[in-house]
Amino acid sequence: MSDSPENKPVTPPEAPSPAAGTAATGTAATTATPTAVEPPSRWRATFNEIIGGSVMISILAVVLAIVAGGILIAVTDENVQKAAGYFFARPGDTFAEIWKAVSGAYVALFQGSIYNFKRPDFLDQIKPLTETLTFATPLIAAGLGVGLAFRVGMFNIGGRGQMLIAAACAGWVGFTLHLPFGIHLIVAILAGVIGGGIWGGIAGLLKARTGAHEVIVTIMLNYVAFYLVSYLLRTPVLQAPGSNNPKSPPIDPTAVLPDILGPKFNLHLGFILVIAVTVFVWWLLNRSALGFKFRAVGINPNAARVAGIDVKNMYVYAMLISGGLVGLAGVFQVLGTVTTGFSSGIDAGIGFDAITVALLGRSKPWGIFIAGILFGAFKAGGFAMQASQGIPIDIVVVVQSLIVLFIAAPPLIRTVFRLPDPSKPKKPKPPKAVPTATREAVAAK
Incomplete structure (x- = not known):
């Protein structure tokens, strides 16, 4: 019985050899095949991200x-x-x-x-640097407060009011209470920080409980603090006895921040304290559970709320700490640079300069x-x-x-200096079409 095509066993075809496969597909290989696209260099991507x-x-x-x-x-x-x-x-x-x-x-x-090379004495030559650090001390403290509020998604524009209240509290303790050296200074600093914290916490509480915008609230609190301190400087609460000027009495020596490099320089202990405060704020934002909640609320308050974070309490806590840090700048102004008494202009515009400092520092400590x-x-x-x-x-x-x-x-900076935008990586160019060898070329090989 002859085998019909239907009865023949089906055997799998043999795998063609590479040469045969190439020859067999010679006509079809005339179509273009793309070459592999090499991924961008890791170092180049890192360099673009840096610049x-x-x-x-x-x-x-x-x-x-x-x-x-x-x-x-x-x-x-x-x-x-x-x-x-x-x-x-x-x-x-x-x-x-x-x-x-x-x-x-x-x-x-x-x-x-920085450095005045025209002066003969080395100590006189470096004195400008100490003046820079003295001016920077309250700016750093206030900038840390504003930057912390930024990280929580809040705009603390009430630095002036918080500084004035803190200065009034620290100054009142400084010239009213007569305590031993060391204790007097600590109590005065704490009074100023607490005063600034409470003044900032008012804005956080109003935002959390009533939804009031913190920008409007802090601006209004600036005026309230200014006129309140101006009034108190004309009353026996803050005014120097026997004086007709709106100025406080001088601070007791036991409440004055001591000089670091001696009486020849204005640099005081506040600069050491502000270094410690910077370390604390860095730890708070990057290593603590509260800081994690702050950052989560700042990134997306709705997602933070879904994750179980009490967003309203975070607003209150953030403004309390922010106001305390800004208030520390007012403490430095009263106890460090102005020890002969202060007036309602003690903030010296630092509350608004702190916003610039926080923006320039990208809200990082x-x-x-x-x-x-x-x-x-x-x-x-x-x-x-x-x-x-x-x-x-x-x-x-x-x-x-x-x-x-x-x-x-x-975008303006990137345009002027022709910088790449890390958020928009360059798309790889489409691969070039490379024609494969024709049947005759393969046969020749």
């Missing part, structure tokens, strides 16, 4: 603000204006005057804030610490720049404002 990250944006914002400040200095300088009158006759004179004005201003800024030192250098060097070069100190304020402007516009 396009928030730290680099902050640094370049400062550089760009300094450049813009230099342009403003050159434009407003009288000698530059005179030389520009005959620019086309002798253009070199204009550029020389521009260099003289800008370099002289920034050299004076450096000498007044050590970033705020560095930003506070930078702004302390601006404050210390601005006075030297005004005294030696006759440049208005308002120029420094303009530079600080431009820093905030540039930090608030990262």
